[in-house]
Amino acid sequence: MSCELCDAQELTRWYYQDDFCFVAECESCSVPMVVLREHRREVSAAEREVLFGHLEQVAEEFFGDKEFFFDGLRRQIPDHFHAHARPRPVMWWGPGGV
Numbered sequence: 001m002s003c004e005l006c007d008a009q010e011l012t013r014w015y016y017q018d019d020f021c022f023v024a025e026c027e028s029c030s031v032p033m034v035v036l037r038e039h040r041r042e043v044s045a046a047e048r049e050v051l052f053g054h055l056e057q058v059a060e061e062f063f064g065d066k067e068f069f070f071d072g073l074r075r076q077i078p079d080h081f082h083a084h085a086r087p088r089p090v091m092w093w094g095p096g097g098v
């Protein structure tokens with residue numbers, strides 16, 4: 001079985017990489033994502049802290065002063081741990097409010 005994240009071809013910009021993970025621009029949604037190098041679904045709390053630490057550093061620069069959040073929902077590749085940094089939606093309700 002082939003895994004697109006295990007193959008890890010540098011098709012987009014890569015911001016960080018080491019033997020544990022890499023942070024790259026997601027080919028599908030053009031935002032930073034962190035990818036565990038090992039093919040598995042789950043990570044420990046300590047591993048999660050390291051992964052999201054790398055993603056946060058990249059996302060702060062990528063989004064500048066805009067708010068962002070971590071999205072851990074794995075839609076297209078559910079069996080390999082990865083998470084995206086996404087811009088926080090801005091709510092505007094217009095005249096009269098909600």
